[in-house]
Amino acid sequence: MKAVHFGAGNIGRGFVGLILHDAGYELVFADVNAELIDALAASTSYDVHAVGENSSTRTVTDYRALNSASDEAGVIAEIASADIVTTAVGPNILKFVAPVIAKALEQRDAGLPPLTVMACENAINATDVLRGEVATRLEGGEAASALSRAVFANTAVDRIVPNQEPGAGLDVTVEDFFEWAIEAGPFGGNPPVIPDAHFVPDLAPYIERKLFTVNTGHATTAYYGYIEGATTLADALSIPEVFLEVKAVLAETKALLVAKHEFDPAVQEAYLEKNLVRFANPYLTDTPERVGRQPLRKISRHERFIGPAAELAERGLPTAALLRAVGAALRFDATSDPQSAELAELLGRLSPEEFAQQVSGIEPGHPLFADLVGTIRSVDAFR
Ligand SMILES: NC(=O)c1ccc[n+]([C@@H]2O[C@H](COP(=O)([O-])OP(=O)(O)OC[C@H]3O[C@@H](n4cnc5c(N)ncnc54)[C@H](O)[C@@H]3O)[C@@H](O)[C@H]2O)c1
Numbered sequence: 001m002k003a004v005h006f007g008a009g010n011i012g013r014g015f016v017g018l019i020l021h022d023a024g025y026e027l028v029f030a031d032v033n034a035e036l037i038d039a040l041a042a043s044t045s046y047d048v049h050a051v052g053e054n055s056s057t058r059t060v061t062d063y064r065a066l067n068s069a070s071d072e073a074g075v076i077a078e079i080a081s082a083d084i085v086t087t088a089v090g091p092n093i094l095k096f097v098a099p100v101i102a103k104a105l106e107q108r109d110a111g112l113p114p115l116t117v118m119a120c121e122n123a124i125n126a127t128d129v130l131r132g133e134v135a136t137r138l139e140g141g142e143a144a145s146a147l148s149r150a151v152f153a154n155t156a157v158d159r160i161v162p163n164q165e166p167g168a169g170l171d172v173t174v175e176d177f178f179e180w181a182i183e184a185g186p187f188g189g190n191p192p193v194i195p196d197a198h199f200v201p202d203l204a205p206y207i208e209r210k211l212f213t214v215n216t217g218h219a220t221t222a223y224y225g226y227i228e229g230a231t232t233l234a235d236a237l238s239i240p241e242v243f244l245e246v247k248a249v250l251a252e253t254k255a256l257l258v259a260k261h262e263f264d265p266a267v268q269e270a271y272l273e274k275n276l277v278r279f280a281n282p283y284l285t286d287t288p289e290r291v292g293r294q295p296l297r298k299i300s301r302h303e304r305f306i307g308p309a310a311e312l313a314e315r316g317l318p319t320a321a322l323l324r325a326v327g328a329a330l331r332f333d334a335t336s337d338p339q340s341a342e343l344a345e346l347l348g349r350l351s352p353e354e355f356a357q358q359v360s361g362i363e364p365g366h367p368l369f370a371d372l373v374g375t376i377r378s379v380d381a382f383r
């Protein structure tokens, strides 16, 4: 069995690659980072150190590595004969890997079992987005016969993998917890062999619970922590005012998740409490800069703040803590992050009303609009 994985970064090596290796797949990493690909190609193994209450080390072997910028033909040939293609490149990068997958599907022998394609990104229905991008690149679009040579399945992936210490080489330090939920429907009763993943009939409750609890709480910790000058997530969460704000946003998203997906309130409470412990993992060094990265993506329409806030407002439920967290996100100005500079430029150029519509996709008739505009207006005072 062979899997091609786009994005040999933190989650690529520390989670997707590890799980596919453990499942028995020969791995081919594809990445545009020449230094990383050269190092992988020159190595025969790397270690994944899981840290926390149940620390362990696992070794990944049986992989190859290709530079998808300079050897597109090589990557296409690998995908054409693979069983699985996964991505962990960031939601905004899917459009760049789609043409390669499209060409591979056109080359793929129609007699082979369909290729499983799964985008392992922090976004709702990321694989559907990838599928759409692939379809537009195929002769005939949605009607192309090459599209039927693949099965596209949405997934929810969860494991905190910080940026690695300089000098770590290819080894990756990750938290000990992980979860990979994959929608079962597209496989029609014949899912791929991935023992550490679980296949679920409806992914929506899983991905929304994950994005609106883990990632909403994580980003809130990062943005308030950044303002407070905290250098790690654990330090940020130890500041009482930050902790209270994180608890407040998670109470709001809990109200949505319970109302929308009928989660047991006590189970959701236990889930969010467990995540507060994960954010403060003393064995892991994660930073507000990484967790807050790409603030414009994070305050976009279907993401971790505006997504739940919009649905809460539509149900007449409170959104004040989520909007305060958006206010904190608007103050994120990490020099390492190009979207921070873009954010500052947009805040300077657009009116609060334009910003709410163009950046966060909330229109004037929406019940969140007035309060979101108020949040954006109030941030001007801090910048
Ligand atoms: N790190 C985590 O804790 C975590 C957990 C769950 C999900 N995710 C999601 O996984 C994705 C990747 O996150 P990460 O933390 O691993 O980031 P990362 O920056 O460590 O890795 C991304 C990798 O993608 C590569 N890349 C960029 N453009 C590419 C292209 N066109 N083709 C091939 N490779 C390309 C980069 O060179 C990099 O090696 C994101 O969507 C993120 O939200 C991350």
Ligand SMILES: O=P(O)(O)OC[C@@H](O)[C@@H](O)[C@H](O)[C@H](O)CO
Pocket: 122, 157, 158, 159, 160, 161, 214, 215, 218, 219, 290, 291, 292, 293, 294
């Ligand atoms: O990857 P992002 O930028 O969408 O979000 C940053 C972190 O919250 C994220 O990477 C988490 O560590 C991860 O989602 C945990 O499963």
